[in-house]
Amino acid sequence: MASQILLVFLLSFFFLHQEASSQVLIFEGFDETDEINCDGSSIIKDSRLLRLTNRSTNIIGHAFYKTPFQMLNKTDPPIQPYAYSFSTYFVFSIVSPNSGSGGFGLAFTIAPSTEFHGAQAGHYLGLFNTTNDGNASNHIFAVEFDTVNRYNDDSDSEGNHVGVDINGMGSKITEPAAYIEEGTESVKDDFRMAKVDAVQAWIEYDGEKRTLNVTIAPLKLSRPSTPLIKNYKIDLYNVMKENMFVGFSASTGQETSSHYLLGWSFAVNGVAPMLSNLPKPPPKEQDPSSFPWVKVAIGILSALTLSLLCLLILLTCYNRYMDFEVLEDWETDCPHRFRYKDLHLATKGFIESQLIGIGGFGAVYKGVLPTTGTEVAVKRIVRSPLHGMREFAAEVESLGRLRHKNLVNLQGWCKKKNDLLLVYDFIPNGSLDCVLYNPNNSFVLNWGQRFNIVRGISAGLLYLHEEWEQVVIHRDVKTSNILIDGNLSARLGDFGLARLYNHGQVSHTTNVVGTIGYIAPELTRTGKASTKTDVYAFGVVLLEVVTGKRPLDSDQFFLVEWVVENYHLGQILEVIDPKLDSVYNEEEVELVLKLGLLCSQHRADYRPTMKQVTRYLNFDDPLPDIADWGHVGSNSSSRMNSGFLEITSSLRTAETSGYSSSITMSTKSIDAGR
Ligand SMILES: *[C@@H]1O[C@H](CO)[C@@H](O)[C@H](O)[C@H]1NC(C)=O
Ligand SMILES: *[C@@H]1O[C@H](CO)[C@@H](O)[C@H](O)[C@H]1NC(C)=O
Ligand SMILES: *[C@@H]1O[C@H](CO)[C@@H](O)[C@H](O)[C@H]1NC(C)=O
Ligand SMILES: *[C@@H]1O[C@H](CO)[C@@H](O)[C@H](O)[C@H]1NC(C)=O
Ligand SMILES: *[C@@H]1O[C@H](CO)[C@@H](O)[C@H](O)[C@H]1NC(C)=O
Ligand SMILES: *[C@@H]1O[C@H](CO)[C@@H](O)[C@H](O)[C@H]1NC(C)=O
Ligand SMILES: *[C@@H]1O[C@H](CO)[C@@H](O)[C@H](O)[C@H]1NC(C)=O
Ligand SMILES: *[C@@H]1O[C@H](CO)[C@@H](O)[C@H](O)[C@H]1NC(C)=O
Ligand SMILES: *[C@@H]1O[C@H](CO)[C@@H](O)[C@H](O)[C@H]1NC(C)=O
Numbered sequence: 001m002a003s004q005i006l007l008v009f010l011l012s013f014f015f016l017h018q019e020a021s022s023q024v025l026i027f028e029g030f031d032e033t034d035e036i037n038c039d040g041s042s043i044i045k046d047s048r049l050l051r052l053t054n055r056s057t058n059i060i061g062h063a064f065y066k067t068p069f070q071m072l073n074k075t076d077p078p079i080q081p082y083a084y085s086f087s088t089y090f091v092f093s094i095v096s097p098n099s100g101s102g103g104f105g106l107a108f109t110i111a112p113s114t115e116f117h118g119a120q121a122g123h124y125l126g127l128f129n130t131t132n133d134g135n136a137s138n139h140i141f142a143v144e145f146d147t148v149n150r151y152n153d154d155s156d157s158e159g160n161h162v163g164v165d166i167n168g169m170g171s172k173i174t175e176p177a178a179y180i181e182e183g184t185e186s187v188k189d190d191f192r193m194a195k196v197d198a199v200q201a202w203i204e205y206d207g208e209k210r211t212l213n214v215t216i217a218p219l220k221l222s223r224p225s226t227p228l229i230k231n232y233k234i235d236l237y238n239v240m241k242e243n244m245f246v247g248f249s250a251s252t253g254q255e256t257s258s259h260y261l262l263g264w265s266f267a268v269n270g271v272a273p274m275l276s277n278l279p280k281p282p283p284k285e286q287d288p289s290s291f292p293w294v295k296v297a298i299g300i301l302s303a304l305t306l307s308l309l310c311l312l313i314l315l316t317c318y319n320r321y322m323d324f325e326v327l328e329d330w331e332t333d334c335p336h337r338f339r340y341k342d343l344h345l346a347t348k349g350f351i352e353s354q355l356i357g358i359g360g361f362g363a364v365y366k367g368v369l370p371t372t373g374t375e376v377a378v379k380r381i382v383r384s385p386l387h388g389m390r391e392f393a394a395e396v397e398s399l400g401r402l403r404h405k406n407l408v409n410l411q412g413w414c415k416k417k418n419d420l421l422l423v424y425d426f427i428p429n430g431s432l433d434c435v436l437y438n439p440n441n442s443f444v445l446n447w448g449q450r451f452n453i454v455r456g457i458s459a460g461l462l463y464l465h466e467e468w469e470q471v472v473i474h475r476d477v478k479t480s481n482i483l484i485d486g487n488l489s490a491r492l493g494d495f496g497l498a499r500l501y502n503h504g505q506v507s508h509t510t511n512v513v514g515t516i517g518y519i520a521p522e523l524t525r526t527g528k529a530s531t532k533t534d535v536y537a538f539g540v541v542l543l544e545v546v547t548g549k550r551p552l553d554s555d556q557f558f559l560v561e562w563v564v565e566n567y568h569l570g571q572i573l574e575v576i577d578p579k580l581d582s583v584y585n586e587e588e589v590e591l592v593l594k595l596g597l598l599c600s601q602h603r604a605d606y607r608p609t610m611k612q613v614t615r616y617l618n619f620d621d622p623l624p625d626i627a628d629w630g631h632v633g634s635n636s637s638s639r640m641n642s643g644f645l646e647i648t649s650s651l652r653t654a655e656t657s658g659y660s661s662s663i664t665m666s667t668k669s670i671d672a673g674r
Pocket of ligand 6: 440
């Protein structure tokens with residue numbers, strides 16, 4: 001006989017203090033004579049497999065053990081009553097179609113009855129329906145192994161997940177399916193339940209402690225030391241009735257998979273035994289691409305499609321950028337495209353404790369990639385207004401190839417529905433903004449470090465503007481976009497994002513992009529970013545690094561204006577950050593201050609290029625004589641003043657139009673335009 005049923009064991013050695021009797025079920029494969037109630041689509045096959053559903057749409061299959069188990073101590077209840085402990089081990093297999101996704105899943109279920117009147121297929125898994133979903137009168141406990149997530153569309157939970165359900169499908173806790181081994185070498189390996197031959201699952205509930213463990217592993221591997229859901233606090237006392245049926249339910253929806261059980265053991269107040277002599281897992285669907293001629297055909301087809309796609313992208317972009325000063329080159333080999341699941345895992349499901357910052361374009365989370373263990377920063381741009389996937393891919397591809405020691409390199413990306421995820425190097429020591437201004441930061445940068453940071457920023461910008469194969473305009477140079485790495489070198493972040501955003505806009509030329517305080521005057525008028533608008537913002541950053549003051553502090557204080565005033569009063573060294581304690585190299589400080597003023601001039605054509613800036617900073621060239629600056633010269637105070645006055649008035653205009661000083665305007669204008 002394929003299976004044996006052993007009832008009423010006495011495992012008193014296990015629960016010494018309790019003297020509880022233990023009931024155990026063991027099915028090593030299934031056969032017709034077994035005391036299992038099959039209904040709906042479920043049948044026991046000659047191959048000793050129990051098939052809950054086949055690949056028909058919207059069907060339900062149940063398989064429950066015929067006799068109920070006693071789950072509560074009613075005769076002699078303890079003072080603080082609890083449900084009995086139980087433990088189960090089973091092996092299942094999901095056979096999903098090769099192309100597209102399968103569905104929906106199966107659930108280990110404990111229920112007061114084996115009849116589920118009116119229960120629906122699809123994501124209700126044949127247990128609940130829209131009316132009774134979540135109703136405490138259901139008394140149903142289930143652990144679902146679900147391959148589709150449609151139940152709660154805005155939740156982060158993955159399709160391929162394990163969830164604990166009480167009385168309804170809104171899972172109390174869900175985890176993406178993974179094999180976890182902790183120890184000297186920790187492993188957390190995601191796997192697709194529908195792709196492996198078969199999956200082993202252990203569910204263990206401790207009644208007195210009221211904790212639940214769920215552990216899964218592919219059939220080929222041994223039981224991992226660490227449960228996927230570990231010591232989850234849950235009290236099943238009010239869920240259980242005195243007598244409960246145990247078994248399985250599965251359903252399909254529009255997406256379909258066949259769901260099979262290979263074997264099952266279950267014990268109340270005891271340990272479910274391991275199983276041997278299981279039937280062979282059902283065969284997976286033949287992958288048509290395993291035929292060589294199909295592979296060749298697919299290869300040729302995809303090559304054709306690819307070249308067509310390239311042509312299309314090139315054409316679109318050419319048209320779009322005809323009147324733009326920067327022409328881009330589009331290619332299709334993207335930087336690494338991450339799996340959403342991995343990033344979800346890396347950031348622990350984007351939980352708040354992993355949040356390391358909120359920028360103009362979205363929140364940034366710290367993460368550890370499960371595959372390599374490297375630390376990354378994941379920028380999550382929610383509800384991105386991007387439409388064209390191909391344009392987006394091309395844009396990310398071009399950003400992904402930028403590599404420089406003073407840039408925060410883009411490692412890869414991922415897109416899921418409206419979520420756009422960009423993966424960057426993780427820079428542990430925070431932003432320049434934080435280092436300069438955070439009152440909680442006791443660390444003060446000395447002058448040497450500041451000068452090094454200034455040189456780093458200029459090297460990064462020079463690379464973007466002149467040294468790479470195309471001109472890349474940063475568009476949002478500011479202290480909070482400059483990260484400080486372990487060597488206290490500057491790394492420019494967030495480059496190119498603004499343009500990426502503009503692709504989603506119908507009319508993108510009118511969008512002012514940048515942050516108040518760093519926006520060149522001509523940018524507010526024309527909305528056209530250029531390398532010179534970056535230089536302007538860079539100039540403001542230089543002044544910040546020397547003075548330790550923000551570009552705008554109140555309605556009254558404008559950094560550039562203030563430095564110019566002091567300059568005219570002949571007391572330029574008065575503006576130096578008092579935190580430096582008068583310890584600095586005077587020549588360098590003066591150079592950086594003057595360069596800051598030179599860069600943040602009102603007239604764009606008076607500003608130097610980044611190449612010139614770098615030469616000045618290396619003392620390769622002397623700064624131009626101040627009289628030659630045109631507007632700061634000894635007798636140009638009228639022009640000078642009018643110039644700077646115009647800057648401040650443009651800043652004020654921007655402020656009164658509803659933008660606060662720390663908000664990136666591009667985000668705002670996109671929101672407003674929606
Ligand atoms: C599923 O099983 C039912 C009944 O056994 C059968 O009528 C149906 O054709 C099967 N569906 C598929 C897709 O095999
Ligand atoms: C029921 O609870 C009592 C304590 O109140 C305990 O002595 C007894 O062993 C329990 N029975 C079972 C079957 O667990
Ligand atoms: C849902 O199920 C309950 C019983 O479980 C049944 O009374 C009710 O009619 C069902 N509702 C629908 C919409 O099928
Ligand atoms: C839960 O179900 C019971 C019995 O079916 C019903 O009387 C009650 O109104 C339901 N509660 C809710 C909140 O739907
Ligand atoms: C759950 O797992 C933890 C850690 O592996 C273990 O300490 C605990 O006893 C387990 N609980 C149950 C109910 O098996
Ligand atoms: C500084 O620390 C205090 C208390 O820990 C905290 O409330 C405050 O937000 C911190 N300020 C900054 C700018 O981080
Ligand atoms: C610091 O600089 C050294 C030498 O330039 C380099 O090898 C190292 O990787 C840098 N460390 C960090 C954290 O950037
Ligand atoms: C961060 O900066 C501090 C100085 O503020 C330095 O001592 C520390 O080594 C840096 N940490 C890392 C991880 O580079
Ligand atoms: C510079 O020009 C302004 C008027 O444009 C004049 O008032 C001022 O006296 C001149 N200063 C010098 C030093 O020539």
